Amino acid sequence: xxxxxxxxxxxxxxxxxxxxxxxxxxxxxxxxxxxxxxxxxxxxxxxxxxxxxxxxxxxxxxxxxxxxxxxxxxxxxxxxxxxxxxxxxxxxxxxxxxxxxxxxxxxxxxxxxxxxxxxxxxxxxxxxxxxxxxxxxxxxxxxxxxxxxxxxxxxxxxxxxxxxxxxxxxxxxxxxxxxxxxxxxxxxxxxxxxxxxxxxxxxxxxxxxxxxxxxxxxxxxxxxxxxxxxxxxxxxxxxxxxxxxxxxxxxxxxxxxxxxxxxxxxxxxxxxxxxxxxxxxxxxxxxxxxxxxxxxxxxxxxxxxxxxxxxxxxxxxxxxxxxxxxxxxxxxxxxxxxxxxxxxxxxxxxxxxxxxxxxxxxxxxxxxxxxxxxxxxxxxxxxxxxxx
Amino acid sequence: xxxxxxxxxxxxxxxxxxxxxxxxxxxxxxxxxxxxxxxxxxxxxxxxxxxxxxxxxxxxxxxxxxxxxxxxxxxxxxxxxxxxxxxxxxxxxxxxxxxxxxxxxxxxxxxxxxxxxxxxxxxxxxxxxxxxxxxxxxxxxxxxxxxxxxxxxxxxxxxxxxxxxxxxxxxxxxxxxxxxxxxxxxxxxxxxxxxxxxxxxxxxxxxxxxxxxxxxxxxxxxxxxxxxxxxxxxxxxxxxxxxxxxxxxxxxxxxxxxxxxxxxxxxxxxxxxxxxxxxxxxxxxxxxxxxxxxxxxxxxxxxxxxxxxxxxxxxxxxxxxxxxxxxxxxxxxxxxxxxxxxxxxxxx
Numbered sequence: 001x002x003x004x005x006x007x008x009x010x011x012x013x014x015x016x017x018x019x020x021x022x023x024x025x026x027x028x029x030x031x032x033x034x035x036x037x038x039x040x041x042x043x044x045x046x047x048x049x050x051x052x053x054x055x056x057x058x059x060x061x062x063x064x065x066x067x068x069x070x071x072x073x074x075x076x077x078x079x080x081x082x083x084x085x086x087x088x089x090x091x092x093x094x095x096x097x098x099x100x101x102x103x104x105x106x107x108x109x110x111x112x113x114x115x116x117x118x119x120x121x122x123x124x125x126x127x128x129x130x131x132x133x134x135x136x137x138x139x140x141x142x143x144x145x146x147x148x149x150x151x152x153x154x155x156x157x158x159x160x161x162x163x164x165x166x167x168x169x170x171x172x173x174x175x176x177x178x179x180x181x182x183x184x185x186x187x188x189x190x191x192x193x194x195x196x197x198x199x200x201x202x203x204x205x206x207x208x209x210x211x212x213x214x215x216x217x218x219x220x221x222x223x224x225x226x227x228x229x230x231x232x233x234x235x236x237x238x239x240x241x242x243x244x245x246x247x248x249x250x251x252x253x254x255x256x257x258x259x260x261x262x263x264x265x266x267x268x269x270x271x272x273x274x275x276x277x278x279x280x281x282x283x284x285x286x287x288x289x290x291x292x293x294x295x296x297x298x299x300x301x302x303x304x305x306x307x308x309x310x311x312x313x314x315x316x317x318x319x320x321x322x323x324x325x326x327x328x329x330x331x332x333x334x335x336x337x338x339x340x341x342x343x344x345x346x347x348x349x350x351x352x353x354x355x356x357x358x359x360x361x362x363x364x365x366x367x368x369x370x371x372x373x374x375x376x377x378x379x380x381x382x383x384x385x386x387x388x
Numbered sequence: 389x390x391x392x393x394x395x396x397x398x399x400x401x402x403x404x405x406x407x408x409x410x411x412x413x414x415x416x417x418x419x420x421x422x423x424x425x426x427x428x429x430x431x432x433x434x435x436x437x438x439x440x441x442x443x444x445x446x447x448x449x450x451x452x453x454x455x456x457x458x459x460x461x462x463x464x465x466x467x468x469x470x471x472x473x474x475x476x477x478x479x480x481x482x483x484x485x486x487x488x489x490x491x492x493x494x495x496x497x498x499x500x501x502x503x504x505x506x507x508x509x510x511x512x513x514x515x516x517x518x519x520x521x522x523x524x525x526x527x528x529x530x531x532x533x534x535x536x537x538x539x540x541x542x543x544x545x546x547x548x549x550x551x552x553x554x555x556x557x558x559x560x561x562x563x564x565x566x567x568x569x570x571x572x573x574x575x576x577x578x579x580x581x582x583x584x585x586x587x588x589x590x591x592x593x594x595x596x597x598x599x600x601x602x603x604x605x606x607x608x609x610x611x612x613x614x615x616x617x618x619x620x621x622x623x624x625x626x627x628x629x630x631x632x633x634x635x636x637x638x639x640x641x642x643x644x645x646x647x648x649x650x651x652x653x654x655x656x657x658x659x660x661x662x663x664x665x666x667x668x669x670x671x672x673x674x675x676x677x678x679x680x681x682x683x684x685x686x687x688x689x690x691x692x693x694x695x696x697x698x699x700x701x702x703x704x705x706x707x708x709x710x711x712x713x714x715x716x717x718x719x720x721x722x723x724x725x726x727x728x729x730x731x732x733x734x735x736x
Contacts, residue, residue, distance in 0.1 A: 073484030080479075087724045091716050094482055163727045168734060230609040250545075252611060253595045336550060336596050336733030344730075352723065353454035 025366075028142055028359035031135030037069035037078035038062070041127075042134045050128040050152055054111070058127070063109040066097035084354070085129040085140075092118035125152060145360035166344070166361065170368065173340040176258060176330075177323035181270075181316050183263040188270035188315065195271075196278045214268040222329045225261040226252060229333070257333035265329060266322060270315040277311025313380050317373070324369055341365050415443045416658045418469040421645075422448030423601060424624045428678025433666045440665070442658050450599065453479055460485045460651050468655045469662055470648055471512050474715035475722070477646045481508035486648040487656060494663040504684040509646035510663055513675075514682035516701045516710055517554050517643075519636040520617040522607050532638045536614055537562035539590050544613035547606050550596035552729040553718050554616070554641050556583040557711075567639045567711040574717065580725070584732055596733065607633060623680040623699050635699065637706050643713040644684070676700055 035042060040061035048055055069075035075097055083090035096117040100109065114121040132138060132150065143149060147164040148156050158164065191210065195203050213221060228234050229251040236248040251257055281304065289299035327342040341361060348358035418434065420426045426448055438444050447467070449455060453476050459465040472480065480486055486508040491497040497505055504511030519536055521529070528535075528542050535541055537559065548555050557570045563586045565573050573579035587594075595612055597603050603617035604625035617635075625631045647666065649659045665671065672683035673691035682702030683692075689702060697703045701710070718725075 073482075076479060076482035076484070079482075083720065084723055088720045090720050092720075162731055163724075165727060165731050165734065172734075230611050232610045248610075331598060336594075337736060339734065348454075350450075350452035350454040352726065353452075353457050354723070355454070 024355075025359050025363050027355050028145075028363050029137050029139070030356075031081075031133050031138045031140075033074070033077040033081040034130055034133040035135045037074045038065040038130060041065045041130065045127060045131050045134075048127070048131070050124055050131075050154070052124075054122075054124060054127060056110075059109040059111060059113065062114070063100040063103075066093070067101045070094070070097040070101065080353075081133055081356075082126070082129055084144075085132075086120055086123075086126050089118065089120050089126060092121060096121055128152060128154075141356040141360035142363070144357055145364050166341070166364070169339070169341050169344060170364065172338075173324060173342075173365075174368070176255075176262070176338070176340060177320050179259055180262045180266060180323045181320045183259065184267050184270040184319050185312065185316060187263070188267055188274055189312075192271050192274035192278050192311075195275050196281075210268055210271050213264065218265060218328060221265055222261055222332050225257065225264070225333055229257055229260065252333055253335045255334070255338050258330045258338045261329050261333045262323060262326060266319045269318045269322060273314040273318060274308070274311040277314070278308055281307045310380075313376070317376055321369060321373070324365065414466065414655075415445050416469070416655045416662060417445050417447060417467050418662065419447045419449050419467050420471045421451075421600075424628070425620060425679045425681070428675055431678060432671060432674045433662075436671070437662055437665050442661060444662065451476065453485075456480055456485050456650070457483065465650055465652065467650050468653045468659045470650060471645050472509065472648055473645055474643050474713065475719050477506055477509045477648060478715055478719055480648065481506065485651055487651055487653070487659075489649070489663075490660075493660045495667045499667055499669070499685055499687070501684050501686050504644065504646075506646060509648040510667060511644045511684035512647050512666070514642055514644045514684065514701050516619045516637065516640045516706070517549075517558075517616050518619045518622065518640050519614060520603065520607065520622045520633050521614045521636075523632040523634040525610070526613055529634065530614060530636060532636055533558045533562040534564075537586055537590055539593050542613065543593075545593050545595050545611060546590065547595040547597050547603060547612045547615040549616060550598055550733065552725040553722070554713070555587065555729075556580065556725070557641055557713075558616070558639075559583040559586040561639045562586055570711065571714045571717050574721075580728070584728070587732070604629075604631070604633065607631075619699060619701060620679040620681045638709045640710050641713045642701055642707075642710045643715075 041058065044055060044058040044061040066075060069078065075094065079090045079093040082093065096114055099117060100113075103109075103113075111122040120126055132140065132154065140150075143156060144159075145166050147159045147167050149159045151157050191206075195206055195210075198206065230236075231248045231250070231252070233251075235251060236245075239245045240248065251260070285303055285307070286299055289303045290296070294302065324340075325342050326340055327346055330338050330340050331343055342365070345358045345361050345365075348354040348361070420429055426446065430446065434444055434446050449470070451473060456470065456472070456476070457480075459467060477486075488507055489505075489510060491505060494510060500510060519530060519533065523529075526542070530536055530542055536546060556574055560570050560573055560579065560583050561567055563582060565579075574583065595606065597606065597615070600618045600621055603615040604621050606612045607615055607617075608625065608629065608631060619635060619637075622633045622635055626633050647663055649656060649663070653659060667685055669685040669687035669691060672685045672688040675681065675683055676692050676696045680696060680699045680701075682700055683689075692700065700706065
């Protein structure tokens with residue numbers, strides 16, 4: 001019966017997290033636009049394969065589909081989907097629909113009718129793309145998220161060099177996250193150590209300083225970094241004034257800016273788990289090591305560090321996983337080659353409305369995160385899981 | 389156990405339904421681009437309209453068809469009148485996201501300049517993407533895009549919008565293509581290659597901006613020596629922050645934003661009333677004082693304060709140097725070019 005107490009939370013998670021998430025991710029493999037708009041066309045294409053000549057009954061079915069789908073406002077979605085694979089047909093499909101609608105009653109439609117609007121609309125490549133998008137499932141978006149495409153015969157090959165994007169972005173996302181994790185560890189460890197060694201009153205005050213940025217909006221902190229790092233900003237003015245540099249440094253709209261801002265934003269997530277572990281290490285252990293003859297450095301490395309390892313692992317994992325999902329900070333202080341995966345998820349969701357690709361990229365990130373998490377779990381023999 | 393779960397589920401669903409029913413009764417909601425621009429719209433349109441008796445609230449957004457699609461297809465639309473860009477107007481209209489517009493109910497077609505009335509929307513403002521620089525800092529004044537793309541003549545960082553739209557056009561113009569032929573050249577793969585090659589020539593000096601507020605800020609901070617920018621933002625920086633930013637209008641693309649009414653809104657009649665109010669020449673004529681964008685009522689131009697004309701996109705002197713953006717080109721080619729742009733911008 002006690003277990004029933006978690007039911008409200010379980011139901012909440014199910015309704016507001018698991019179901020929507022699964023629904024969104026399923027967009028990565030579902031094809032709905034083309035089968036909804038062009039059912040007769042797809043039926044007429046039954047049994048047809050790409051290099052063969054197109055079957056003549058196709059044209060009448062295609063025209064009827066276009067007219068009806070346009071009236072039902074479903075054609076634009078299908079046109080967008082097909083335009084991903086056959087560049088340029090988005091507006092010509094709409095135009096073909098208008099012209100088919102305006103054609104005199106009883107007009108017979110043929111390839112020439114559509115060729116007159118746009119030769120692409122009468123091409124085998126176009127109908128092969130429509131066939132691949134006939135659903136209910138397809139691998140188009142998943143392949144696209146891995147920089148892969150299908151050629152005319154349906155074979156998988158790498159996208160043209162100038163369109164290979166996402167694997168690079170994934171590597172970049174991992175490398176930025178790893179660098180930020182390392183930087184927060186290097187800066188956070190001494191702070192966490194200091195917190196355990198000062199008077200409780202002082203520790204309280206220092207803790208407020210750690211938490212203060214934690215309570216400030218992410219956007220505000222990032223915008224503040226823009227002011228600090230810009231060409232005539234505080235850092236450059238200071239360095240110029242003391243004569244360390246003669247030309248202002250470029251600290252913004254590049255990788256430096258991203259690393260500085262993200263490290264600052266994520267620092268509390270490293271310090272807090274570290275602090276909670278370091279505080280639990282009894283000072284007697286270090287004294288015991290010293291009394292047994294270990295020099296301070298040896299005692300630190302052989303006694304303190306192993307005891308601190310769970311905190312390091314928990315903090316690092318927390319920072320790393322949070323960093324993977326960053327997009328506002330790189331968008332504001334980074335350049336074109338510093339954007340991370342979630343930037344593209346956001347762009348495809350809100351700007352262009354390519355939800356299939358957004359879902360596929362989200363899935364790519366989720367899988368990568370789970371794989372890394374699993375690897376960390378195995379390597380640390382379960383300690384990471386217990387701590388975070 | 390199982391029944392408890394079902395009960396919880398049903399209760400949650402019922403609560404959600406009740407909440408959405410409560411939202412259905414709402415004030416007329418108008419959505420624009422925020423910032424100094426929307427502040428101006430508030431003074432000129434929203435407050436007087438409110439005072440005339442119809443309650444109105446205004447919100448702002450950053451654009452994106454995905455946002456509108458979510459609102460309509462998700463079935464929880466809270467917006468009535470939205471200002472959209474040219475390609476959002478076209479595609480959203482095809483997708484059935486907007487109400488069809490009855491010109492008679494918003495003052496009649498004759499009231500508006502030719503080309504500003506669309507089946508789904510009515511023009512709100514006309515604006516240019518100009519070349520801007522700080523007159524106090526830059527010694528050699530750029531004469532046009534060719535100078536913008538010449539890192540030897542004018543050294544230093546320059547910023548452009550992060551995206552293919554408009555950048556490929558100006559790159560071709562810098563490369564010697566007449567503005568009138570830009571879209572013809574860009575329609576060929578060789579033309580696209582040519583535009584990217586020209587962008588390559590200044591790549592080490594390029595910085596990207598995302599929101600329209602960034603370019604004047606980058607100029608002011610000295611991060612860049614030149615930038616592309618929306619003309620109204622530059623004028624606003626000069627007037628508000630006492631800057632001496634200069635603009636080059638030659639061969640700059642201009643485009644129009646439109647007002648649309650969201651599909652299925654319960655406030656349709658009031659939305660039309662608002663569009664009619666915002667379409668009146670005497671109301672539109674007041675907008676350029678706040679933000680220097682052109683307006684769409686045919687009779688508005690003579691009413692605009694003459695002193696504002698020098699930096700107004702609809703000034704015939706400016707209009708004849710500029711060229712119209714072609715939204716159809718971007719609707720068809722935007723997806724593929726966005727991929728190529730991303731790849732290009734992401735590699736050193």
